[in-house]
Amino acid sequence: MVDWNDPVLEAKLGILSVHLSYTVLGLYGWEYIRSSQVEIELLRRQLPFRWPLLSYVVARFSFLIAIVLRATQLSPFPSNIDCQCMNSIIIFTTNAAIGCSTTNFMIRTWLIWKTSYLLRILLVLFSLGHWGLLILAAHSATINGVCMIHFAKPTYISAVVIYSMLYDLILLVLTIIGLLRMPSTSTLWKTLVKQGVIYFILNFVANLILLVLNRLNLNPIMNDIFALPAACICTIASNQVVLSLLRLLPNHESSDSPSSVKVAPLTTNFTMPWSPSVAEA
Numbered sequence: 001m002v003d004w005n006d007p008v009l010e011a012k013l014g015i016l017s018v019h020l021s022y023t024v025l026g027l028y029g030w031e032y033i034r035s036s037q038v039e040i041e042l043l044r045r046q047l048p049f050r051w052p053l054l055s056y057v058v059a060r061f062s063f064l065i066a067i068v069l070r071a072t073q074l075s076p077f078p079s080n081i082d083c084q085c086m087n088s089i090i091i092f093t094t095n096a097a098i099g100c101s102t103t104n105f106m107i108r109t110w111l112i113w114k115t116s117y118l119l120r121i122l123l124v125l126f127s128l129g130h131w132g133l134l135i136l137a138a139h140s141a142t143i144n145g146v147c148m149i150h151f152a153k154p155t156y157i158s159a160v161v162i163y164s165m166l167y168d169l170i171l172l173v174l175t176i177i178g179l180l181r182m183p184s185t186s187t188l189w190k191t192l193v194k195q196g197v198i199y200f201i202l203n204f205v206a207n208l209i210l211l212v213l214n215r216l217n218l219n220p221i222m223n224d225i226f227a228l229p230a231a232c233i234c235t236i237a238s239n240q241v242v243l244s245l246l247r248l249l250p251n252h253e254s255s256d257s258p259s260s261v262k263v264a265p266l267t268t269n270f271t272m273p274w275s276p277s278v279a280e281a
Contacts, residue, residue, distance in 0.1 A: 004218040013221040018074045024232045025071045055100040063097035063235045095134040101238035109171050112178035133160045154214045161211045172200045195241045202237040206230040
């Protein structure tokens with residue numbers, strides 16, 4: 001039977017965790033560069049800023065900061081950067097990326113249910129609860145003279161992950177119900193449902209792996225080894241949901257179907273580099 005508290009095994013798991021962090025850095029760096037059209041258009045002032053884009057931009061940039069700082073922290077080269085300060089920034093930016101990624105999906109649900117003020121209030125409360133749990137999940141600390149990111153007890157982390165999974169499920173169900181109230185068989189309508197399902201499945205699988213590792217409580221390294229990859233999957237999935245809608249909408253903006261009118265508030269008017277037409281995104 002494997003002794004998960006064996007110092008030799010923990011050392012190997014520590015090395016695996018470092019390699020995994022650099023893998024996430026490479027994956028997310030590549031994804032960020034290849035999907036940076038929105039940021040480029042904003043910087044060139046070719047894209048009017050609208051509030052639904054705020055969570056999208058913040059999620060992407062926050063996780064980029066978090067993974068770059070984490071890779072710097074794990075670098076074999078000496079650094080004079082204050083460890084406590086760096087850990088605090090990593091925790092803050094990672095939480096911001098996760099929270100804003102879910103907020104991207106919540107905004108879509110919010111706008112679909114624009115006529116139900118009670119449901120909008122519930123969505124805001126669910127979102128605030130999610131942000132509150134994320135903030136309390138970890139903090140920077142010095143334990144036995146070692147500067148480290150101190151996570152809450154595995155039971156609390158499990159509660160945060162379960163809440164996130166249920167929150168995503170509620171958003172998916174409300175999105176589908178809201179779209180069903182708009183009678184249409186258009187490609188755009190089907191894409192909105194498909195995007196929600198894919199986003200939920202990816203997040204569910206990532207959070208499930210994290211939940212299982214936390215509940216097993218094998219050792220501190222194994223408890224948190226998948227936290228960064230899970231945050232990366234959450235951020236990329238959320239970003240791709242937004243971008244895929246931006247790419248699709250130019251093909252539907254001239255449609256006279258009811259869904260075209262209904263879904264337009266989900267977006268903001270601007271011209272993207274991949275399309276010569278004006279998109280409602």
